[in-house]
Amino acid sequence: MELASHPVPSGCMAGRSSRPHQSGREREGDLRRLRDLLRSAVLRGAFPDGLLPTEAELMASYGATRATVRETLAVLRREGLIDRRQGVGTHAVVKAVVTQLVEAHGVEPPGQESLLNRRLRPHVLDRSTIPLPELAAARLGVPAGTPCLRLEYVSLFGDEPHGMATNYVLAPEADRLRDKPFVHDWYTLLHEAGVGYEESEFIYGCAPADAATAARLGIAEGSPLITMEQLIRDGDGRPFNLAFIHVRGDRFLFVSNAARRHP
Structure with a gap:
């Protein structure tokens, strides 16, 4: 599912290239770190108009695999912080x-x-x-x-x-x-x-x-x-x-x- 594009907030640095063959520990670490970064940005209202970057933009910016990005967004959605709609994009639904x-x-x-x-x-x-x-x-x-x-x-x-x-x-x-x-x-x-x-x-x-x-x-x-x-x-x-x-x-x-x- 390709979601609407939006620039990554300033200060986010591009990471290493995506690693399709990660160990379980490496994937858990990437998931935890990306979750912390995105959760903080959502709660602080860091995304203009509440629109998060697309999956592809997150993969490129954080050097994460698509599976890690999707799982991270699923965690934030379960926490009630974001909503995802096909053709619309991923939006923050709360601001702390x-x-x-x-x-x-x-x-x-x-x-x-x-x-x-x-x-x-x-x-x-x-x-x-x-x-x-x-x-x-x-x-x-x-x-x-x-x-x-x-x-x-x-x-x-x-x-x-x-x-x-x-x-x-x-x-x-x-x-x-x-x-x-x-x-x-x-x-x-x-x-x-x-x-x-x-x-x-x-x-x-x-x-x-x-x-x-x-x-x-x-x-x-x-x-x-x-x-x-x-x-x-x-x-x-x-x-x-x-x-x-x-x-x-x-x-x-x-x-x-x-x-x-x-x-």
Whole structure:
């Protein structure tokens, strides 16, 4: 099937010539590397108008066999990132939310509108006062059973779910958040409720989606999720909010920049 032509994005270098007689290990390596390159480009919106290069162009640019190219595109299609139609071509069908890592802490980059700020919207699953569970109490440094606000929601970008969060909030912050309309992102809610904070800490990990989480996020059970455990402190260093967050790695990209300082 010959698909519509489109230039390869700048920066893609032509590889070695296609190898029709690859070993299984060589083919697996080529598949993995091409998958990583194309997945990254699709999620970042690197292809103009979302149109990917043709199979022949990918073969020439990456030195891959036709079988490797087709299998790579099949993987991306199963992941829901692209769509292929004869006579039309291969198109990206999603673009991830790309945001600076500092925005996850509620810090908006100077001079830049936050992607999180007022662009996400919540679907609240639970908003109730409960006795704080023992393990959560240990993280917040208070006795188990202390009353807290449990606020759980799915975060939507457009109409698509991107993540789910469960927050355990202590008083007095809980009192301000309990009845405040939750319209945008978490940090906008804190701001509108008059809840100040000075420090946030994240612990990042990954986990497969269980059946319940997968159903909420519209993904297959076992799909990889970015996990985050967040602790937010007030101006006196007192932790008042503990959150457990699950983010779709196929729809959310965090960017972190750092530079060495020379004396």
